[in-house]
Structure formats: structure tokens, C-alpha cells
Amino acid sequence: xxxxxxxxxxxxxxxxxxxxxxxxxxxxxxxxxxxxxxxxxxxxxxxxxxxxxxxxxxxxxxxxxxxxxxxxxxxxxxxxxxxxxxxxxxxxxxxxxxxxxxxxxxxxxxxxxxxxxxxxxxxxxxxxxxxxxxxxxxxxxxxxxxxxxxxxxxxxxxxxxxxxxxxxxxxxxxxxxxxxxxxxxxxxxxxxxxxxxxxxxxxxxxxxxxxxxxxxxxxxxxxxxxxxxxxxxxxxxxxxxxxxxxxxxxxxxxxxxxxxxxxxxxxxxxxxxxxxxxxxxxxxxxxxxxxx
Ligand SMILES: Nc1nc(=O)c2c([nH]1)NC[C@@H]1CN(c3ccc(C(=O)N[C@@H](CCC(=O)O)C(=O)O)cc3)C=[N+]21
Ligand SMILES: [Mg+2]
Numbered sequence: 657x658x659x660x661x662x663x664x665x666x667x668x669x670x671x672x673x674x675x676x677x678x679x680x681x682x683x684x685x686x687x688x689x690x691x692x693x694x695x696x697x698x699x700x701x702x703x704x705x706x707x708x709x710x711x712x713x714x715x716x717x718x719x720x721x722x723x724x725x726x727x728x729x730x731x732x733x734x735x736x737x738x739x740x741x742x743x744x745x746x747x748x749x750x751x752x753x754x755x756x757x758x759x760x761x762x763x764x765x766x767x768x769x770x771x772x773x774x775x776x777x778x779x780x781x782x783x784x785x786x787x788x789x790x791x792x793x794x795x796x797x798x799x800x801x802x803x804x805x806x807x808x809x810x811x812x813x814x815x816x817x818x819x820x821x822x823x824x825x826x827x828x829x830x831x832x833x834x835x836x837x838x839x840x841x842x843x844x845x846x847x848x849x850x851x852x853x854x855x856x857x858x859x860x861x862x863x864x865x866x867x868x869x870x871x872x873x874x875x876x877x878x879x880x881x882x883x884x885x886x887x888x889x890x891x892x893x894x895x896x897x898x899x900x901x902x903x904x905x906x907x908x909x910x911x912x913x914x915x916x917x918x919x920x921x922x923x924x925x926x927x928x929x930x931x932x933x934x935x936x937x938x939x940x941x942x943x944x945x946x947x948x
Pocket of ligand 1: 750
């Protein structure tokens with residue numbers, strides 16, 4: 657029988673570590689603080705931001721929300737970022753994506769102080785990740801790595817296939833798996849027979865945003881599958897969340913698999929809190945005790 661990887665439970669363990677670390681920082685008169693910038697009125701973004709603010713409160717991280725209207729100019733967003741960069745009481749800055757189409761996302765992300773870039777999206781952190789430097793790492797891939805280490809222990813020598821090549825998941829995921837001594841393949845929309853490549857994998861990371869794209873034919877029996885996809889679909893007359901993996905079919909052949917919801921999603925938020933504490937420690941000269 658396939659093991660169900662419980663992302664909520666794993667996230668609770670990470671959050672407990674983060675909470676203990678926040679208490680140590682409070683005792684040293686450091687109050688870790690996360691600023692979340694939300695532009696426009698995308699309902700999904702509002703839900704995500706609300707969840708981030710709630711989790712922050714639970715672990716004692718102070719959170720600040722900056723809401724700008726959908727018509728805000730790039731310069732207005734950049735002004736908010738500049739003020740947060742300059743504020744020593746703010747340790748982490750997250751600009752919720754996607755931004756309205758008229759705003760250049762890269763320009764905004766590059767304006768964030770790399771030391772406060774708790775998403776790990778600034779080119780300095782992206783470069784540092786590929787060089788194996790100890791930098792702030794994107795939350796979703798970092799959460800996937802935690803789940804993999806919890807499930808498999810050492811990943812050395814495993815063949816990992818990443819399905820999808822986005823800047824926020826696929827590419828940093830491949831870099832982290834390589835750093836953990838995996839052999840990696842990245843499968844994408846131009847891959848020839850992606851299912852055949854995927855079937856070679858000991859570890860599959862699905863991050864394409866296509867509901868139930870990956871069925872049992874893509875999976876080697878005994879593989880571990882991490883499903884990053886969060887797709888809202890209409891089915892049987894109601895709205896539901898499904899991953900990029902056809903869970904019912906694929907769990908018949910896997911050694912372990914994450915559900916959606918309750919898998920990678922909660923880990924993403926937990927790793928955001930983890931990054932905020934790392935950033936606060938770095939900015940206040942507190943030594944880093946564990947780097948994982
Ligand atoms: N700058 C930036 N950083 C992000 O990290 C970022 C972003 N922008 N934009 C949107 C995506 C999406 N994202 C999620 C985080 C948690 C869940 C999550 O907790 N999901 C739960 C519940 C999902 C639900 O019920 O809607 C679950 O999977 O169990 C989902 C999605 C972070 N993102
Ligand atoms: Mg999930």
C-alpha cells in the first residue's frame with residue numbers, strides 16, 4: 657500500500673521549530689516581521705495572503721499587509737518595496753504573484769533587498785542557489801525537499817524527474833535535487849514522450865498546472881510522487897481542487913504520494929515562515945544554527 661505523505665503534519669513540525677526559534681529571537685529583542693504586498697483583487701491571492709498572515713500569527717511572526725488597487729502603477733509598487741527595504745523592523749518581503757499584467761514582475765522582484773527576499777526569487781538568490789551558496793530558497797521547492805527527506809532520508813543517486821520548468825517551482829526544484837546528489841531530468845511541453853522519461857524516475861515532482869496530467873502510465877512502480885499542482889476544476893457540478901497527478905490511479909503504484917490539498921501547499925507556507933526567521937537572524941547578526 658502506498659504511503660500518504662501528510663503535508664499538514666510535516667508543516668506543523670516545521671512551524672513548531674519556527675515558533676521555538678521566534679521565541680529565542682524575542683528573548684534577544686528581535687521581533688521577526690514579514691511584509692506581504694498584494695496588488696489587485698484576485699480572490700485566490702486574497703485567500704493565500706490571509707493564510708500566510710494567519711500562520712505568521714500562530715508562530716509569533718509579526719505580519720504587515722500592504723494592499724494596492726489593481727490599477728496601481730509599477731512605480732507605486734516599487735515605492736512600497738523601497739520603503740520596506742529601508743525599514744530595519746521588516747525582515748521579510750513577499751510580493752504576491754501574479755501581479756496585474758501592466759506591471760513587470762521581474763522589475764519588482766529585482767527591487768527587493770535579496771536579504772529580505774523570503775520567496776527566493778531575486779536573481780542574486782537564484783544564482784546563489786545554483787552555486788550551492790546558503791541563500792534564501794523558494795518556499796515550494798524547499799517544502800518538497802523536506803517532504804522527500806522525511807520520506808526517503810538520503811536522496812543521493814536517485815533519479816528525479818521534475819515535470820514543469822517554471823522559475824518559481826521547476827527550475828529551483830531541479831537545483832535543490834541536484835544539490836542533494838540526485839540525477840535530474842526536467843520534462844516540459846516540448847519533451848518527446850514525456851511519460852517515458854517520467855517512468856524512469858525514482859522521484860517525480862509534478863509542477864505543470866495541468867489537472868491530472870500524470871496518470872499511472874507515467875510512474876515507475878515504487879516511485880515517490882510529490883504533486884505541486886493546485887488546480888480548481890468543476891466536476892460533478894461542484895468546484896474542487898485537484899493536483900497535476902491523477903491521484904486515485906497513481907497511488908496504486910507509488911511507494912508514497914502527496915495529496916492535494918494537504919500536501920505541498922501547507923509546506924509552502926511553513927517554509928515561508930522558516931525563511932522569515934532565517935532572514936531576521938541574518939539581518940540581526942544572530943548565528944544560524946541549522947541550515948536545512
Ligand atoms: N510571491 C508569491 N509567493 C508564493 O509562494 C505564492 C505566490 N506568490 N502566489 C501564489 C502561489 C500559490 N501559493 C500557495 C501557498 C499555499 C497553498 C496552500 O496552503 N494550499 C492548501 C489549501 C488550498 C486551498 O484550499 O485553497 C493545500 O494545498 O492544502 C496554496 C498555494 C503560494 N504562492
Ligand atoms: Mg497541497
